[in-house]
Amino acid sequence: MKNKAKNPPEITHKLAFASTLSAGVALLLTIALLIVIEFFALRNALLEDSRIEVSILADNVSAALMFQDGAAANEILRSLNVSPDLVGIVLLDDQRVTLAKQPDGFTRQIPEVKRFAQTDYHFSLTRLEILSPVSYKNNQVGTLYLVKSLKTLFKRLGIYALAAIAAAIIALFVAVRLLARARQSVQLAEQNLHHLAHIDPVTGLANRHAFNERLGFAIEESQQFSEPLAMLLFDLDNFKQVNDTLGHQAGDELLRMLAQRIAKALRRDDTIARLGGDEFAVILKKITTSDEAGQICDKMVATLAKPFQIGSYDFFVTASIGAAFYPKDAGDGTTLIRNADTAMYQAKVSGKNTFRLFLPVMNAKIKQRHSLETSLHTALEKGELSLHYQPQFDFKHGSIVGFEGLLRWNSSIHGHVSPDNFIPIAEDTGLIVEIGDWVIKQALSDIQKWNQLRPVKLQVAVNLSARQLRDKDIAVRVAELLAEAAVPAEWLEIELTESMVMENVHAHIDTFQRLKIQGVKLAIDDFGTGYSSMSYLKRLPITSLKIDRSFVRDLATDKNDLAISAAIIALGHSLGLTVIAEGVETEDQANALFALGCDVGQGYLYSRPIPAEAVPQFLANYG
Amino acid sequence: MTTCAFSAQKAPEHDLKAAYIYNFIQFTEWPEDGLKSSTLNVCASAGTVLYVALQAIVGKTSHNRTIALKSLQTTPATDCNVLIAEKSDRELYSQIRPKIANLPILTISDDAELTTGDFMITIAILNERIRFVINSTRALEVKMVFSSRLLRLAAKVL
Numbered sequence: 107m108k109n110k111a112k113n114p115p116e117i118t119h120k121l122a123f124a125s126t127l128s129a130g131v132a133l134l135l136t137i138a139l140l141i142v143i144e145f146f147a148l149r150n151a152l153l154e155d156s157r158i159e160v161s162i163l164a165d166n167v168s169a170a171l172m173f174q175d176g177a178a179a180n181e182i183l184r185s186l187n188v189s190p191d192l193v194g195i196v197l198l199d200d201q202r203v204t205l206a207k208q209p210d211g212f213t214r215q216i217p218e219v220k221r222f223a224q225t226d227y228h229f230s231l232t233r234l235e236i237l238s239p240v241s242y243k244n245n246q247v248g249t250l251y252l253v254k255s256l257k258t259l260f261k262r263l264g265i266y267a268l269a270a271i272a273a274a275i276i277a278l279f280v281a282v283r284l285l286a287r288a289r290q291s292v293q294l295a296e297q298n299l300h301h302l303a304h305i306d307p308v309t310g311l312a313n314r315h316a317f318n319e320r321l322g323f324a325i326e327e328s329q330q331f332s333e334p335l336a337m338l339l340f341d342l343d344n345f346k347q348v349n350d351t352l353g354h355q356a357g358d359e360l361l362r363m364l365a366q367r368i369a370k371a372l373r374r375d376d377t378i379a380r381l382g383g384d385e386f387a388v389i390l391k392k393i394t395t396s397d398e399a400g401q402i403c404d405k406m407v408a409t410l411a412k413p414f415q416i417g418s419y420d421f422f423v424t425a426s427i428g429a430a431f432y433p434k435d436a437g438d439g440t441t442l443i444r445n446a447d448t449a450m451y452q453a454k455v456s457g458k459n460t461f462r463l464f465l466p467v468m469n470a471k472i473k474q475r476h477s478l479e480t481s482l483h484t485a486l487e488k489g490e491l492s493l494h495y496q497p498q499f500d501f502k503h504g505s506i507v508g509f510e511g512l513l514r515w516n517s518s519i520h521g522h523v524s525p526d527n528f529i530p531i532a533e534d535t536g537l538i539v540e541i542g543d544w545v546i547k548q549a550l551s552d553i554q555k556w557n558q559l560r561p562v563k564l565q566v567a568v569n570l571s572a573r574q575l576r577d578k579d580i581a582v583r584v585a586e587l588l589a590e591a592a593v594p595a596e597w598l599e600i601e602l603t604e605s606m607v608m609e610n611v612h613a614h615i616d617t618f619q620r621l622k623i624q625g626v627k628l629a630i631d632d633f634g635t636g637y638s639s640m641s642y643l644k645r646l647p648i649t650s651l652k653i654d655r656s657f658v659r660d661l662a663t664d665k666n667d668l669a670i671s672a673a674i675i676a677l678g679h680s681l682g683l684t685v686i687a688e689g690v691e692t693e694d695q696a697n698a699l700f701a702l703g704c705d706v707g708q709g710y711l712y713s714r715p716i717p718a719e720a721v722p723q724f725l726a727n728y729g
Numbered sequence: 730m731t732t733c734a735f736s737a738q739k740a741p742e743h744d745l746k747a748a749y750i751y752n753f754i755q756f757t758e759w760p761e762d763g764l765k766s767s768t769l770n771v772c773a774s775a776g777t778v779l780y781v782a783l784q785a786i787v788g789k790t791s792h793n794r795t796i797a798l799k800s801l802q803t804t805p806a807t808d809c810n811v812l813i814a815e816k817s818d819r820e821l822y823s824q825i826r827p828k829i830a831n832l833p834i835l836t837i838s839d840d841a842e843l844t845t846g847d848f849m850i851t852i853a854i855l856n857e858r859i860r861f862v863i864n865s866t867r868a869l870e871v872k873m874v875f876s877s878r879l880l881r882l883a884a885k886v887l
Binding site for chain 1: 749752755756876878879881882
């Protein structure tokens with residue numbers, strides 16, 4: 107990972123060096139070319155100037171030459187002495203005899219024009235030589251030979267070159283600075299990209315990618331120092347509701363607060379990451395015992411249980427945590443993550459808001475669950491599902507008032523499967539919608555048959571799952587099913603658990619109203635085990651309360667349970683509701699309930715749940 | 730082709746003088762209608778050494794004309810374009826002088842004593858070298874002009 111982080115800057119450095127170098131080479135070439143051009147320009151200028159000088163001289167000196175007046179000729183030639191480049195000048199007559207020269211000491215072999223390759227001038231490394239005819243009235247009367255030094259030319263060229271090089275160095279310096287700045291922004295962008303690739307933008311925590319890297323690193327370290335590590339996987343139990351109710355912004359805010367809380371509960375060396383959605387992962391280093399991990403998980407569950415305040419709302423978020431250990435539970439990162447996931451899943455299945463440490467047996471359970479899930483998909487069409495009915499009796503009159511329909515699955519592969527085992531699977535997979543539909547249909551069809559010959563009509567109660575209740579059109583669907591079966595709405599009672607009703611009262615109150623208007627009865631199941639808001643209870647259009655079987659069980663012996671049951675019955679009656687007791691198994695319980703004024707009882711004392719085929723016989727026996 | 734009329738110092742004095750005379754002609758500008766004939770007539774006393782030396786410039790061209798040598802004794806002075814007077818010509822010259830006073834004739838004296846303002850160019854030997862004095866004032870009177878190049882070479886300009 108370190109190497110990966112180092113590589114990009116190296117590349118940019120190399121690139122910067124290469125571009126500086128190529129810019130430098132290009133500048134050097136340009137300078138060289140400019141100097142060459144300047145050299146030829148200067149040389150031409152010198153040649154032109156010298157030609158003009160020498161031709162003016164030739165014109166002036168013609169008379170002196172014709173009169174062979176050396177003194178006058180020298181005087182004329184002397185005028186050229188002001189030229190700093192002058193090496194020497196010689197005046198020859200038409201016999202090539204020297205008449206005059208400047209400076210006095212100048213001696214030089216006068217070349218033939220031919221030597222100049224048919225031109226009147228010749229450049230050597232240090233000198234310019236010019237041969238110019240001296241004419242009068244179109245007759246050549248002699249020749250001027252001029253030699254000029256290139257010293258000044260080279261001096262000028264040198265200054266030019268220095269200036270060009272100085273300009274180039276400044277340009278290169280500026281370019282390097284600009285390049286450095288550009289490189290800096292590229293580096294910044296690279297860092298940003300690296301950041302984006304490794305950081306979750308919502309919480310600022312490491313993302314899945316970074317987590318995998320860190321887990322690999324932690325495992326290497328763990329191997330090196332023989333220090334086991336633990337990995338925790340968090341999944342929020344009800345995050346979707348927050349998002350659905352308050353919007354994604356609030357959801358993001360919740361995730362941020364949550365991340366902070368988890369991070370606070372960790373030690374400095376530990377790592378936390380958001381793997382996506384509402385899934386968080388933690389790496390705990392140097393964890394030696396399961397107890398230690400368990401304590402940390404306990405702490406996590408507790409810290410998350412406190413409400414989160416978002417805007418003016420208090421939110422309760424619970425998490426299911428799975429923990430797995432390296433090297434005890436897994437030999438590599440991938441397996442470790444998978445096992446932590448399995449443990450987390452077990453935590454969810456065991457009622458959420460809790461944690462599970464990974465056990466090898468969990469994988470077997472998972473397999474079992476997968477197998478169940480596969481079978482459940484075809485259970486309906488294979489006719490493996492059926493309804494059993496448990497009768498409900500009126501305490502006062504001892505007469506039967508109705509049945510509660512209970513779903514049974516007799517799988518061809520798994521045999522009888524408990525609803526506790528397959529209902530959660532049906533909920534998770536969404537099969538519950540189809541199954542729930544079938545349950546209502548079947549119950550309505552059965553009650554229709556049984557009520558046909560009865561003067562006093564019975565009612566049938568079915569349980570609605572949380573998933574079904576979330577469906578906004580459930581009230582419409584119930585109405586359709588009632589119409590199809592031609593069953594009066596008041597024959598149907600829908601049971602909802604207390605926690606289901608209270609979890610999201612706002613969202614469901616409308617559904618309850620619409621069911622109530624049709625005439626469908628609504629019962630709150632398992633009453634007393636959840637948290638009911640009395641103000642909502644008053645406003646909800648419910649018709650009955652069902653006392654949970656846990657209060658009924660010890661009714662005859664436990665004063666607390668008696669008190670609770672009494673309170674529930676009093677509360678129900680004061681709200682005008684029918685109170686039903688579940689799990690009535692003994693005469694003592696029945697007597698106590700009757701004494702408390704409970705309206706209806708249901709339990710083994712009267713009858714176990716019986717198959718639909720046995721109901722007519724049962725009714726015949728009880729009248 | 731040798732255009733210079735002489736070959737350096739080796740030439741005898743009169744040959745040099747003849748060459749000088751040819752050069753003087755070249756550096757002299759006559760007024761527009763000053764040269765009437767098709768030849769440029771140089772008049773000198775026939776029979777002198779200079780006259781013989783002047784033969785060398787006959788046939789050369791200047792001012793688009795061929796140079797012809799005429800005898801001062803037999804030619805009317807008004808036909809001359811160049812008039813050369815030597816010591817032996819003092820008498821003859823005094824006769825001619827009034828006739829040509831207002832004519833554009835280049836008058837050259839080879840006699841240092843005849844310098845007295847009348848001659849436009851006077852040739853003299855100074856320090857064994859041939860030098861000359863130019864009287865450009867006299868020349869201007871008859872609208873003749875000398876090239877500045879010539880004036881620069883003169884020992885003296887009046």
